[in-house]
Amino acid sequence: MSLLDTHTWHGKILRSGWRESAGGTADAVAPATGEVLGSYGVASPDDVAEAARDAAAAQVEWAARRPEERAAVLRTAARLWEEHAAEVEGWIVKETGAIPPKAALETHIAAEECHEAAALPSYPAGDVLATNDDRWSFARRRPVGVVGVIAPFNFPLILSIRAVAPALALGNAVLLKPDPRTAVSGGIALARVFEEAGLPEGLLAVLPGDAAVGSALVEAPEVQVIAFTGSTAAGRAVGEACARHLKRAHLELGGNxxxxxxxxxxxxxxxxxxxxxxxxxxxxxxxxxxxxxxxxxxxxxxxxxxxxxxxxxxxxxxxxxxxxxxxxxxxxxxxxxxxxxxxxxxxxxxxxxxxxxxxxxxxxxxxxxxxxxxxxxxxxxxxxxxxxxxxxxxxxxxxxxxxxxxxxxxxxxxxxxxxxxxxxxxxxxxxxxNEQTVMDEANAPFGGVKDSGNGSRIGGAQANIESFTETQWLTMRPTIAPYPF
CATH class of the missing domain: 3.40.309.10 (Aldehyde Dehydrogenase; Chain A, domain 2)
Structure with a gap:
């Protein structure tokens, strides 16, 4: 069975199912030859707003699922990357201009990211705290809700899946904006894998588009965290916008x-x-x-x-x-x-x-x-x-x-x-x-300092949990506490 049959997604975006987009359509083009590989839907800011509302609604039930259920979706996704590796790699070669070994690296790491993420639902979710009162005191991790992911063209699959997989595994919904130049490799491929893996509708939206779509993603009130990979200049703009809206921004930016x-x-x-x-x-x-x-x-x-x-x-x-x-x-x-x-x-x-x-x-x-x-x-x-x-x-x-x-x-x-x-x-x-500079593993923290970003915000259980959850203080007493009022 073809995973990326164009009849499924031709001229459409994934937003609570495949549907026509308000932003029209665009062609996926091979940079080596100019060949048109397919036509995908282009999202509009209105599409982002509706997707964010749908995601917030779907996320509540998803976060309440048993850990083993969320883990099963991630394990199935990992298997699908392996089973459909040749087809996905063909798209990466044509759409990104990659040589086959680089494309194979992307599908391999995509599977590894899902395998690693499958362990996150059952990871310890908090701490028991010391307290001076007659109560139990806890710090527990809770999903942030809706995560926005903005990914670039160069390693489109890896740089999308490394945020999408752990965010979903930890009980969040995700809005993904892939680079329009690699919308299939970095967006539609993920949509189809998670669709086939049994991810409930509405939890993952794929919204290719321009800077206005990215701005809408940051501004959507339902989105609490933005995971951005791209240039330093664009990352500064995203970080500034997130600060205005009091949202966390995880920025992996340029390098020299x-x-x-x-x-x-x-x-x-x-x-x-x-x-x-x-x-x-x-x-x-x-x-x-x-x-x-x-x-x-x-x-x-x-x-x-x-x-x-x-x-x-x-x-x-x-x-x-x-x-x-x-x-x-x-x-x-x-x-x-x-x-x-x-x-x-x-x-x-x-x-x-x-x-x-x-x-x-x-x-x-x-x-x-x-x-x-x-x-x-x-x-x-x-x-x-x-x-x-x-x-x-x-x-x-x-x-x-x-x-x-x-x-x-x-x-x-x-x-x-x-x-x-x-x-x-x-x-x-x-x-x-005694190794060169290009390195990535699903279980390793990834990030930079100075103008390369705001630290290791992705990769490995600790970084992923910190990135895609909030810490909540919870106390509990056997009876209602007496107060002097």
Missing amino acids: NALIVLEGADLDLAASAGAFGSFLHQGQICMTAGRHIVHESLYDAYVEALSGKARNLPVGDPATEQVALGPIIDATQLARIEKIVAASVEAGATVAAGGTTDGPFYSPTVLTDVTPEQPAWTDEIFGPVAPVLRFSTVDEAVALANDCQYGLSVGVLGPVGEAMGVADRLHSGKVHI
């Missing part, structure tokens, strides 16, 4: 991540890690290695090895060719990559490899003669560009890594003892020793 190559690092392994960190999914990952900080004793050889890999990585349509890099998501993002590289070259950087465009494809690129003032070093490029800068002392490497507005992920390659000392001095939400 450093890969530090220490003296004594294995050159071939380091260059391989650097290529993977910078070029996977065309560099369109918040954790992409955007700054290569290399010890002066290895610098020339590292640049040569990394450039060799860049020149030999095939680029093309991953739906029809065996390639390492696919297309950039759209013309706007491609133009931004070109502009940053051109400005950096004008400021003195040298293109050691790549730097060329062919239709929607941008070649893997290595930049040398980079300075910390050039835009290729200071900006999040979100493209397959690896700027390389040398250092002479560990203090200098740490200073270069920390001298950045972002603080999402850092990789440190080299002797473990020295790398451990470096790790303790880094200002980053994640630090990986």
